[in-house]
Amino acid sequence: MQFEVWAPLADRVTLHCEGATRALEPDPDRTGWWSGEAAAADGARYGFALDDGPVLPDPRSRRQPDGPDGPSAVVDHTRYEWRAPWAGRALPGAVLYELHVGTYTPEGTLDAAAERLRHLVELGVTHVELMPLCPFPGRHGWGYEGVSPWAVHEPYGGPEALKRFVDRAHALGLGVVLDVVHNHLGPSGNHLPAFGPYFTETQHTPWGAAVNLDAPGSDEVRGYLVGSALAWLRDYRIDGLRLDAVHTLRDTRALHFLEELSAAVDGLAAELGRPLFLIAESDLNDPRIITPRAEHGLGVHAQWNDDFHHALHAALTGESQGYYADFARAPFAALAKTLTGGFFHDGTYASFRGRHHGRPLDRTRTAGHRLLGYAQSHDQVGNRARGDRLSAALSPGLLACAATLTLTSPFTPMLFMGEEWAAGTPWQFFTDHTDPGLAEAVRRGRRREFAALGWAEQDVPDPQDPATRERSCLDWSEPEREPHARVLAWYRRLLALRREQPDLTDPDLADTKVAYDEEARWLAFRRGDIRVAVNLGPGPAAIALGTRRAEVLAAWEPVEAPGPDGLLHLPGESCVVLDQA
Known part of the structure; x- marks a missing residue:
C-alpha cells in the first residue's frame, strides 16, 4: 500500500512497518511530502522516523491501538460491511442529544452506548451528538485534549466500534453528529510539531501557540483539518460535525478556514447524495458565521446559542455571577429578546467583557434552526465547580418549565444526556493523564481557578480521582422511579408535540x-x-x-x-x- 506524510522540515523520512524499514522519497509534485509503497494489511503497525529521530505515529493515523505515543495501525475502511441503508437526516426540524461515551454508561464504550440508543428513539430526539472521540492519554476524559484527529480513542472501542455505533443509530432512524476540535491538540501525545509548522507563534490561544491557519505552511495545515473532517463524514457515515470553539481559530486570510471547510462539506454532501452539516460553537455573536457563503457569510449551517442558555439559567436560578450578570438584571426580558432575535448581546455592552459585543441577526432572513437552544450542556454543567446539574437545585416543576422553553423555542433544541429524566448524578470535570507532572498541574489549576471564586479546595473534585468519573456516569435505574419518571414523560410529550405541530418547527424567527x-x-x-x-x-x-x-x-x-x-x-x-x- 502507499504511505505518505507531510514533513517539510526533514531531510530524510523512514517508514517503519511491521519490523521492516523503507526510506521514503520526496514527492516531486507536492512540496514537503514524502511517499513510498510497502506491504501492509489492515491492522499493520507502522510509524515514521524523521532524520535520526525516534519513530513517531502518523499525523494522519486512522488508529492508535496503543495510545497516542504508540505506533499507528493501518485501517482498511472497505472491510466494514454497512448494514443500515441511510439517506441522511438534515438539520432543519432536528432535536440533538449531547452524549459523552465515557459516562453515558458505566462501561464507557461505544458498544455499550449503542445498546442504549433505543431510549433516544423512544424519547423522540433525531440526532445523537457524540463528544470528541479522538485518542488521548489514559482511559477517561472529556475528549477535548485529544490528538490524532483522524482516529478513534481505543478504550471506547476504536474505529470498528464507531462504525457499529453509527450503523445501529442509522438503523433506528437516528442521525449522528460528532464533536471535533480544530483549535488545539492535547498537551500530551501531540507529535505534530516534529513534522512541520502545524502551529504558529504569530497567534496564540488559551492553549498556547495557535493552529497554523494563516502563516507559512498553513495551506497544508488547513488541508489536514479539512481532510480529517471529511473523513469522519465519509468513512464513518457521520451526518454532521460540531466544531469546538471556532472563536479561537486564528485566521487572517481572505478565505477564512470555516468558509473553506463549509464549501468542502457541501461538496461532499453533493457527491454522496445525503445532507451533511456543520454546527459551530462560537461566543462571537457574529451572524456571518451562519450566513450562507452566497450571501458573503462563512456558510456554517448552525451554531450554539449560549445567550439563550444564559437568559434561561438566570431566570431559573437567579445566579448573577460572571457572564450571567447582564442576563440576571432582567432575565425575562433577556429571554424574550433571545426567543425573538436569537442573540441577547447584539452590539450591546457586555459587562463581563468590559466592551460592546456581537451584532444583530437579520431575523427575517436567518432561519431559527440555525441556532441551537439548550438549558444544559457539557460546558455549562461540567465547568461548574462540582458539576451540578439544574436538577440539583430546581424543583421538577421548574425543570419542566426549562424543558418547555427549550423544546418549543424557534431554535434547534439540544439536550444534555440525562437531562430528560432530571438525572441526580453530577457531570464533573475528570481526567486520566498518564504524565504525573501534568496530572498534578491540572489538579492544582482546577482548584486554584475555583478558589478564586470562593470555593474551598476540598469542595472541588479531584479530576484525576477515578471516583470523579464514576460519579459522573448516568444511573440508568433513575428513569424508572419518581420524580425522574414524571420528568421523562414530560420530555417525551413535548418532543411528540414537536413532531405533531408544524408551528413548532417553523423556522421563522420573526413570527x-x-x-x-x-x-x-x-x-x-x-x-x-x-x-x-x-x-x-x-x-x-x-x-x-x-x-x-x-x-x-x-x-x-x-x-x-x-x-x-x-x-x-x-x-x-x-x-x-x-x-x-
Whole structure:
C-alpha cells in the first residue's frame, strides 16, 4: 500500500512497518511530502522516523491501538460491511442529544452506548451528538485534549466500534453528529510539531501557540483539518460535525478556514447524495458565521446559542455571577429578546467583557434552526465547580418549565444526556493523564481557578480521582422511579408535540411573539397557533392569552384553557402548551 506524510522540515523520512524499514522519497509534485509503497494489511503497525529521530505515529493515523505515543495501525475502511441503508437526516426540524461515551454508561464504550440508543428513539430526539472521540492519554476524559484527529480513542472501542455505533443509530432512524476540535491538540501525545509548522507563534490561544491557519505552511495545515473532517463524514457515515470553539481559530486570510471547510462539506454532501452539516460553537455573536457563503457569510449551517442558555439559567436560578450578570438584571426580558432575535448581546455592552459585543441577526432572513437552544450542556454543567446539574437545585416543576422553553423555542433544541429524566448524578470535570507532572498541574489549576471564586479546595473534585468519573456516569435505574419518571414523560410529550405541530418547527424567527411579567415571573409566547406559557414563580399567575378558543395540548399541572375573559390561570412552577387554531 502507499504511505505518505507531510514533513517539510526533514531531510530524510523512514517508514517503519511491521519490523521492516523503507526510506521514503520526496514527492516531486507536492512540496514537503514524502511517499513510498510497502506491504501492509489492515491492522499493520507502522510509524515514521524523521532524520535520526525516534519513530513517531502518523499525523494522519486512522488508529492508535496503543495510545497516542504508540505506533499507528493501518485501517482498511472497505472491510466494514454497512448494514443500515441511510439517506441522511438534515438539520432543519432536528432535536440533538449531547452524549459523552465515557459516562453515558458505566462501561464507557461505544458498544455499550449503542445498546442504549433505543431510549433516544423512544424519547423522540433525531440526532445523537457524540463528544470528541479522538485518542488521548489514559482511559477517561472529556475528549477535548485529544490528538490524532483522524482516529478513534481505543478504550471506547476504536474505529470498528464507531462504525457499529453509527450503523445501529442509522438503523433506528437516528442521525449522528460528532464533536471535533480544530483549535488545539492535547498537551500530551501531540507529535505534530516534529513534522512541520502545524502551529504558529504569530497567534496564540488559551492553549498556547495557535493552529497554523494563516502563516507559512498553513495551506497544508488547513488541508489536514479539512481532510480529517471529511473523513469522519465519509468513512464513518457521520451526518454532521460540531466544531469546538471556532472563536479561537486564528485566521487572517481572505478565505477564512470555516468558509473553506463549509464549501468542502457541501461538496461532499453533493457527491454522496445525503445532507451533511456543520454546527459551530462560537461566543462571537457574529451572524456571518451562519450566513450562507452566497450571501458573503462563512456558510456554517448552525451554531450554539449560549445567550439563550444564559437568559434561561438566570431566570431559573437567579445566579448573577460572571457572564450571567447582564442576563440576571432582567432575565425575562433577556429571554424574550433571545426567543425573538436569537442573540441577547447584539452590539450591546457586555459587562463581563468590559466592551460592546456581537451584532444583530437579520431575523427575517436567518432561519431559527440555525441556532441551537439548550438549558444544559457539557460546558455549562461540567465547568461548574462540582458539576451540578439544574436538577440539583430546581424543583421538577421548574425543570419542566426549562424543558418547555427549550423544546418549543424557534431554535434547534439540544439536550444534555440525562437531562430528560432530571438525572441526580453530577457531570464533573475528570481526567486520566498518564504524565504525573501534568496530572498534578491540572489538579492544582482546577482548584486554584475555583478558589478564586470562593470555593474551598476540598469542595472541588479531584479530576484525576477515578471516583470523579464514576460519579459522573448516568444511573440508568433513575428513569424508572419518581420524580425522574414524571420528568421523562414530560420530555417525551413535548418532543411528540414537536413532531405533531408544524408551528413548532417553523423556522421563522420573526413570527415568534413574546409577553412576560418580570415581577410575577411568567413568560408566554406564540408560534403560529401554538401558545406556550411558563410560570417560574411560586404562586399562581393570571396570563392574558386572548379570547380565541384554546385547547390544552400538554400541561405540567392540571390547568384549564382560558375562559371568556381570555385569562390563563397557571399554577406556580408550572407550564402549558395550548393550541389556539
